Amino acid sequence: MLSLNSHPSGRHFLQIPGPTNVPDRVLRAIDQPTIDHRGPEFGALGRAVLEGAKHVFQTQAPVVIFPSSGTGAWEAALVNTLSPGDRVLMVETGHFASLWKKLAGRLGLDVDYIEGDWRHPVDAAVIGARLAEDTQHRIKAVCVVHNETSTGVTSNIAAVRAAIDRAAHPALLMVDTISSLGSIDYRHDEWGVDVTVAGSQKGLMLPPGLAFNAVSARALAAADTAKLPRSYWDWREMLTANAKGYFPYTPSTNLLYGLHEALAMLQAEGLPRVFARHERHARATRLAVAGWGLELLSLDASAHSPALTAVLLPEGHSADALRKVILDRFDMSLGQGLGKLTDRIFRIGHLGHFNDLTLCGTLAGVEMGLAAAGVPHRTGGLQAAMEFLARTPEGAAA
Amino acid sequence: MLSLNSHPSGRHFLQIPGPTNVPDRVLRAIDQPTIDHRGPEFGALGRAVLEGAKHVFQTQAPVVIFPSSGTGAWEAALVNTLSPGDRVLMVETGHFASLWKKLAGRLGLDVDYIEGDWRHPVDAAVIGARLAEDTQHRIKAVCVVHNETSTGVTSNIAAVRAAIDRAAHPALLMVDTISSLGSIDYRHDEWGVDVTVAGSQKGLMLPPGLAFNAVSARALAAADTAKLPRSYWDWREMLTANAKGYFPYTPSTNLLYGLHEALAMLQAEGLPRVFARHERHARATRLAVAGWGLELLSLDASAHSPALTAVLLPEGHSADALRKVILDRFDMSLGQGLGKLTDRIFRIGHLGHFNDLTLCGTLAGVEMGLAAAGVPHRTGGLQAAMEFLARTPEGAAA
Amino acid sequence: MLSLNSHPSGRHFLQIPGPTNVPDRVLRAIDQPTIDHRGPEFGALGRAVLEGAKHVFQTQAPVVIFPSSGTGAWEAALVNTLSPGDRVLMVETGHFASLWKKLAGRLGLDVDYIEGDWRHPVDAAVIGARLAEDTQHRIKAVCVVHNETSTGVTSNIAAVRAAIDRAAHPALLMVDTISSLGSIDYRHDEWGVDVTVAGSQKGLMLPPGLAFNAVSARALAAADTAKLPRSYWDWREMLTANAKGYFPYTPSTNLLYGLHEALAMLQAEGLPRVFARHERHARATRLAVAGWGLELLSLDASAHSPALTAVLLPEGHSADALRKVILDRFDMSLGQGLGKLTDRIFRIGHLGHFNDLTLCGTLAGVEMGLAAAGVPHRTGGLQAAMEFLARTPEGAAA
Amino acid sequence: MLSLNSHPSGRHFLQIPGPTNVPDRVLRAIDQPTIDHRGPEFGALGRAVLEGAKHVFQTQAPVVIFPSSGTGAWEAALVNTLSPGDRVLMVETGHFASLWKKLAGRLGLDVDYIEGDWRHPVDAAVIGARLAEDTQHRIKAVCVVHNETSTGVTSNIAAVRAAIDRAAHPALLMVDTISSLGSIDYRHDEWGVDVTVAGSQKGLMLPPGLAFNAVSARALAAADTAKLPRSYWDWREMLTANAKGYFPYTPSTNLLYGLHEALAMLQAEGLPRVFARHERHARATRLAVAGWGLELLSLDASAHSPALTAVLLPEGHSADALRKVILDRFDMSLGQGLGKLTDRIFRIGHLGHFNDLTLCGTLAGVEMGLAAAGVPHRTGGLQAAMEFLARTPEGAAA
Secondary structure, three states: OOOOOOOOOOOOEEEOOOOOOOOHHHHHHHOOOOOOOOOHHHHHHHHHHHHHHHHHHOOOOOEEEEEOOHHHHHHHHHHHHOOOOOEEEEEOOOHHHHHHHHHHHHOOOEEEEEOOOOOOOOOHHHHHHHHHHOOOOOEEEEEEEOEEOOOOEEOOHHHHHHHHHHOOOOOEEEEEOOOOOOOOOOOOOOOOOOEEEEEOOOOOOOOOOEEEEEEOHHHHHHHOOOOOOOOOOOHHHHHHHHOOOOOOOOOOHHHHHHHHHHHHHHHHHOHHHHHHHHHHHHHHHHHHHHHHOOEEOOOOHHHEOOOEEEEEOOOOOOHHHHHHHHHHHHOEEEEEOOHHHOOOEEEEEOOOOOOHHHHHHHHHHHHHHHHHHOOOOOOOHHHHHHHHHHHOOOOOOO | OOOOOOOOOOOOEEEOOOOOOOOHHHHHHHOOOOOOOOOHHHHHHHHHHHHHHHHHHOOOOOEEEEEOOHHHHHHHHHHHHOOOOOEEEEEOOOHHHHHHHHHHHHOOOEEEEEOOOOOOOOOHHHHHHHHHHOOOOOEEEEEEEOEEOOOOEEOOHHHHHHHHHHOOOOOEEEEEOOOOOOOOOOOOOOOOOOEEEEEOOOOOOOOOOEEEEEEOHHHHHHHOOOOOOOOOOOHHHHHHHHOOOOOOOOOOHHHHHHHHHHHHHHHHHOHHHHHHHHHHHHHHHHHHHHHHOOEEOOOOHHHEOOOEEEEEOOOOOOHHHHHHHHHHHHOEEEEEOOHHHOOOEEEEEOOOOOOHHHHHHHHHHHHHHHHHHOOOOOOOHHHHHHHHHHHOOOOOOO | OOOOOOOOOOOOEEEOOOOOOOOHHHHHHHOOOOOOOOOHHHHHHHHHHHHHHHHHHOOOOOEEEEEOOHHHHHHHHHHHHOOOOOEEEEEOOOHHHHHHHHHHHHOOOEEEEEOOOOOOOOOHHHHHHHHHHOOOOOEEEEEEEOEEOOOOEEOOHHHHHHHHHHOOOOOEEEEEOOOOOOOOOOOOOOOOOOEEEEEOOOOOOOOOOEEEEEEOHHHHHHHOOOOOOOOOOOHHHHHHHHOOOOOOOOOOHHHHHHHHHHHHHHHHHOHHHHHHHHHHHHHHHHHHHHHHOOEEOOOOHHHEOOOEEEEEOOOOOOHHHHHHHHHHHHOEEEEEOOHHHOOOEEEEEOOOOOOHHHHHHHHHHHHHHHHHHOOOOOOOHHHHHHHHHHHOOOOOOO | OOOOOOOOOOOOEEEOOOOOOOOHHHHHHHOOOOOOOOOHHHHHHHHHHHHHHHHHHOOOOOEEEEEOOHHHHHHHHHHOOOOOOOEEEEEOOOHHHHHHHHHHHHOOOEEEEEOOOOOOOOOHHHHHHHHHHOOOOOEEEEEEEOEEOOOOEEOOHHHHHHHHHHOOOOOEEEEEOOOOOOOOOOOOOOOOOOEEEEEOOOOOOOOOOEEEEEEOHHHHHHHOOOOOOOOOOOHHHHHHHHOOOOOOOOOOHHHHHHHHHHHHHHHHHOHHHHHHHHHHHHHHHHHHHHHHOOEEOOOOHHHEOOOEEEEEOOOOOOHHHHHHHHHHHHOEEEEEOOHHHOOOEEEEEOOOOOOHHHHHHHHHHHHHHHHHHOOOOOOOHHHHHHHHHHHOOOOOOO
């Protein structure tokens, strides 16, 4: 078997903002014999996960599950609802928003792109203004990223919904929740989202390989007239087969075992408690960053992500060199800067299957890495985080 | 954890023609912690599986690995090489050929479909004739299924290649090897195939969730001019990232662990021995069918599949009722009849991680099931298979 | 990782009469992180398995669990209840009875040994006669093997109990159920057994490494006066710690996880159904042996074991040569002849996690092996077994 | 499956001084199908682990492996070499030394017990003096604990050897290395140890369930005349069977798979590096304890254990209350005070499969726990440990 860790001893700290640490329970669930995807046992599994997934999206609408990465769910959202040349309004929150935009362009869509500085959330007022100007309703969809994984900035989806409503604009609302679902409060139904895009490898605590679309009735209606060619991603055959717990092509059976287990774990913990746990760990992390005297990438205090924290390095210091020291010396993987942030930031993932002491180990690795790499900083960051964690038990008001 | 088997004791016999029985070694490999898909350990894994996969396709050309089902690899083959309205020549070998045709139609391709009776392989002469008629080279691709999983009929790809060559036609050759790769001799390079389509859950002995395209230089060149919209399936970003062992979006890390292990197992056994093992088990199975006095679906003796055997029920008897008796009484899953063969046939998978005694248990289940379900037959089918297996050791000339 | 199977493909058939095939559910349960054996989670686990184990022994008495092989449980039974020089009455049912006798001798006990021919069960009348002669009650214990794993002969424990009672003799009754517990009806309380000896690796479907003593009140009282030196095996500290779910020294935590799962599986199937399943498979096996024209080792039809079947080879043929052919050609392990039966018999295990098709594969392996090894036999053994299995569903009266 | 952790999220910190955190590689190795313990694959496994184990004991002598807890290996050491009434010299280093003494007494040995305060290592001079007084050589064995798990004090075995040699006394030297083997430099041959006692669940990184005796030629000779009754623990049949890789009774097959993997991991890291890693983590831990202003139980700086650290609570504070807060709030198990140290100390295990960040998480849990439980202390303990770890890379001179 391929040796997966160059460190001789101890458990790797996987603190990128996804894929996250997969719980042993989930890995063991995946490690069961594959079954007949057309047999009765599979049907029961299929019905259970299709129904259970709705809970995490806080929806009554159908949730479609693809054997694909999250990128596939981006594509699925667009090809099911739009036609070549359709205009979509997208917002540059960071690297992943820019990738989604690039994908839309490749599919032949006409992207109206609201530029951003990668340090702020979506500005709902700007969206509202664009929609108000669009009196002919050429914009068919508004696409935003709930939690921008490349920057650690979370946008207010309810505000986006309100802006669309105020403009009385018929555009569909599509939201990428790849790094927020199961970590940050997200309400598909309440916020009137038409297509929610998600993946398995973040808050859902699974390995990568499953992607999701939660689909509103309006989105489903749009699928009947949308003209972008599609087959693999088509919702309609999927939903027909899903009705009995099956899939139109071979699903990723073993990852569905894992999904079943992960949904049970989230249900047992309870979503409010899950969200509070992420908030608490994010706050502790930001206290550590402040303690080190380093700068958060996120500039809007109301938009700091509960799932990950991006940290800017002092001018003239290489984030990638720091990450390499931390990986080599302390066996921890941190997220790199992507796109225009390459080498400028590192990202600490504190989402998914996680707890206080793993967070402390993580912050210790950063603090020792800063010292080992010669990055100017103050000590005491972890100390500040610990004081917060010790005096603020889980479940207490943060 | 969801209980996956309604039978209280013993191991389920998964004898559908895929997904196949996943070896414990592969399941345990998958059951390892997910790692950073951008870190150095991942790069080593990625390079190893991308290189190792070539061996199974018998190619020096690049092999692209998608996180998707095999259906995705069908779509990828088409969208990377073709433009809207392009004509493709397809051959109706059975249900899966018809699904691929349907998919092509949805993508806006113009399918020239050579009809078939689902009991014979591809007739290379007919392909040759169509191409010869196509003097303006409007046909851009010839798409055939190597081993039709719905019928147990294997087609001669070398003959198709020869027919194309004789016609001196520039059409690309695309071959679906979903249920042949790793089970039946298949030679991407020698047979001049441009795109080979494959999946993880058959001869590769993995759970479903990975799909493959082996891509010739001509196919890659076609990708530069092909105009079907594509992003997720695009080979070009994939190959750029693959050069260093990485992927342009999050790959299905844990299934890649399994792929690494499965490739090692195939390499250790040796492809010639793997192919001979499948041939031998298929022959034993046909001896059993003959012993029972039942009819093979496959009518051309030179095209009987080494990977699965489809058996017709006597008129007036329900194959699905038989399969239900066998599942309920003997805890074995057999393949159902698909499309127009629904309820008329059952399919015995004898591919992947398999051996003589599991085959005997499988054939015993069929023979006892025929008795229990009241299907007219002779006893002695398994006996005939056993006599063949006993006097023909693995490795002896079959 | 050490490669554990020289065969390149397919699942090994482990058809020795133990260790038996461990269900995937049990292996996965064992594959969980080890926990603090003094913490609250462990206490809950300990209480659950200590209580659950009683059900399988059909007792209300305490069941002691040792981290050891079954041999340790033999030793524990004796050292807890007896003093140096004590006389014990033992019965030569086969190799394992002779090993237990040897062990008793090493501990300084005086063994009164009723000889046997290894082809018959315990004769309760002979035991009764010996006890009747022992008017001074020098015999302190009667030790018998319920199911002699070396011969496939099962003895009637209720009859032994009745013989002791008729003799009005105070000797303790100790019974080895290593290869019967969880496979053959066994009633610690109803049959008035004082110490039941068992192991994990047969009907309990676990890997080897746990051993058991079910202990009656009389046996426990004997422990207070018994003078054989003991510490590791001492019941008293064990029972004190067990009261709260803990153990006096570090228990085999991960095997206890497996025990928890295995007990749940046995409970779900239901003991009566488990026993009937074993009876049915044993009967099918004997029909196969008769079909081959071979001789059962067991000569008393009322004592044929439901758990395994020992088969004599025709004079002049080597059972070990046959087993080697079967292992090399068909990847199946069968039990060897032990002690004076070396090379004369082979033993087919049909106990534990098992079902009809695995039995058929097993019998196919024997039948093909007989042919391949040139052992004179008739074909049709498996055919006879299959006819029985097909017409006698599980749950029907056998 | 029983839920093993009351905490809803994240990985439990198992920081008792054993059982230690079992590496995933080892758990997965154990999670393989059980094989025939009399077949050829098993023989290869048996030979590999019996040979490989010698390396960890730094011996050429045979190593016997029992399916038992470490307590069994204590008993095995004594019953194989001694006769009833034999005198043994034992040293009260702590709770485990006192348990071994109790065990010896139960076996009928005459223990000459050198008392101790549980805060110092073995005093070799006192042993030497006792032996010098024993001119009639009534003392048959000297039994010491290398690393006293209950106190975190390590004794100098070379010094004990030298004292015996100086006294020219023929007593056997027996050493308990249960919590040192594979963590602290230990040399069975060089130090002239006759019987080394060990277990699987500490530095060997396995679950509990295997125990070891490394046996010198003198010890083996003693076994021929020793008169304590024994059977399960008898070395002689064991060594006879071991010669070909087998065992006289069913071994704990699946734990042996794990042993094979664990030995490969230790060999790959290299024993000197393993020992240095433990020393470094112990030093960091002591810096943290000093930083908190708490008192080490160990009073002799040259005897501080590299494997665990025992910390005294300020008078009037309950260690068990602290441990409960830490378990409930931070999901970490720490070792409790045993025997007369109950509720007075807690023990931090930093042995086995371990690394810097897990140590930091561990120390963070202690520091936050001290705060949460209201135990008087200074902050900054972890900070001191981190500064040491950051400036002292693994492999640098500590």
